[in-house]
Amino acid sequence: MGIDGARRALTARFAAAQLETANLDARVLIGHALGLSHSDMIMRAGEPIHADILTVIEGYALRRIGGEPVWQILGYRDFWKRRFKITHDVLTPRPETEGLVAAALELIKDVSVPRILDLGTGSGAVILSLLGERADAHGFAVDISQAALNVARENADSFGVECEFYLGAWQAPLNGLAPFDLIVSNPPYITDAAMGALPREVSGFDPDISLRGGADGLEAYRAIAAGLAAHLKPGGALALEIGYDQGQSVVDILRATGMGDICTLKDLSGHDRIVTALRRDDTPQSSG
Numbered sequence: 001m002g003i004d005g006a007r008r009a010l011t012a013r014f015a016a017a018q019l020e021t022a023n024l025d026a027r028v029l030i031g032h033a034l035g036l037s038h039s040d041m042i043m044r045a046g047e048p049i050h051a052d053i054l055t056v057i058e059g060y061a062l063r064r065i066g067g068e069p070v071w072q073i074l075g076y077r078d079f080w081k082r083r084f085k086i087t088h089d090v091l092t093p094r095p096e097t098e099g100l101v102a103a104a105l106e107l108i109k110d111v112s113v114p115r116i117l118d119l120g121t122g123s124g125a126v127i128l129s130l131l132g133e134r135a136d137a138h139g140f141a142v143d144i145s146q147a148a149l150n151v152a153r154e155n156a157d158s159f160g161v162e163c164e165f166y167l168g169a170w171q172a173p174l175n176g177l178a179p180f181d182l183i184v185s186n187p188p189y190i191t192d193a194a195m196g197a198l199p200r201e202v203s204g205f206d207p208d209i210s211l212r213g214g215a216d217g218l219e220a221y222r223a224i225a226a227g228l229a230a231h232l233k234p235g236g237a238l239a240l241e242i243g244y245d246q247g248q249s250v251v252d253i254l255r256a257t258g259m260g261d262i263c264t265l266k267d268l269s270g271h272d273r274i275v276t277a278l279r280r281d282d283t284p285q286s287s288g
Contacts, residue, residue, distance in 0.1 A: 007030055090151050096267045100186055127184070142173060179231050179232055
């Protein structure tokens with residue numbers, strides 16, 4: 001079977017399985033199996049595919065029809081300007097989270113040698129993207145999952161980016177460290193009730209701990225807010241990704257801590273997606 005014939009056949013199978021992006025999924029998976037770009041596949045459309053590669057493609061097809069996302073099958077996801085390794089131990093980076101990186105960069109554009117902390121780093125997509133843009137910055141990342149930290153370290157090593165990684169829940173492992181100029185996080189924010197309604201591509205393959213935000217979806221924001229006085233410099237900045245309907249709730253949580261200049265930013269779909277804030281110089285200090 002030729003490359004184009006295989007693509008058309010796989011597209012038909014995916015369409016019959018009611019996959020919304022059947023053609024794209026077929027093209028990406030076949031291209032990955034062959035090690036070919038989209039343009040290469042077009043130019044070599046009539047070339048036959050070796051039987052061993054067809055076996056690999058069939059394995060991909062069965063996994064995709066079974067609900068596994070394309071990016072998990074590939075083992076990577078392109079985010080910001082880099083290709084990040086992903087596994088079932090980390091949340092797959094989403095395009096909307098690039099807005100968190102953009103907002104964070106804006107917040108520290110006038111800060112020299114910033115200290116940046118990423119809470120719940122997962123694959124390291126956010127912190128490593130920031131460090132890639134700010135070579136003068138010092139990066140720190142926390143995750144409760146050792147498996148996730150292993151993935152983040154591997155990504156950092158592959159990019160040649162230096163970052164310190166800490167195992168623990170939110171700010172708990174950071175006692176003794178100097179406060180930060182910027183804290184960023186894309187925490188779990190799905191409510192317990194909504195977890196059961198998530199598509200299988202999400203609930204079946206992204207780690208539960210990266211999704212579940214408690215009864216109201218706000219547990220992580222409360223935990224992060226509780227540590228701001230101890231870990232964010234006076235005048236320092238905070239940037240958080242949020243669920244589309246959580247803007248006002250997260251604003252209220254931050255306002256209660258004394259944070260100022262609180263802004264809610266929308267994603268390309270017009271949904272609330274990012275909340276930013278600055279720590280006022282008169283925000284009370286706490287022990288953490």
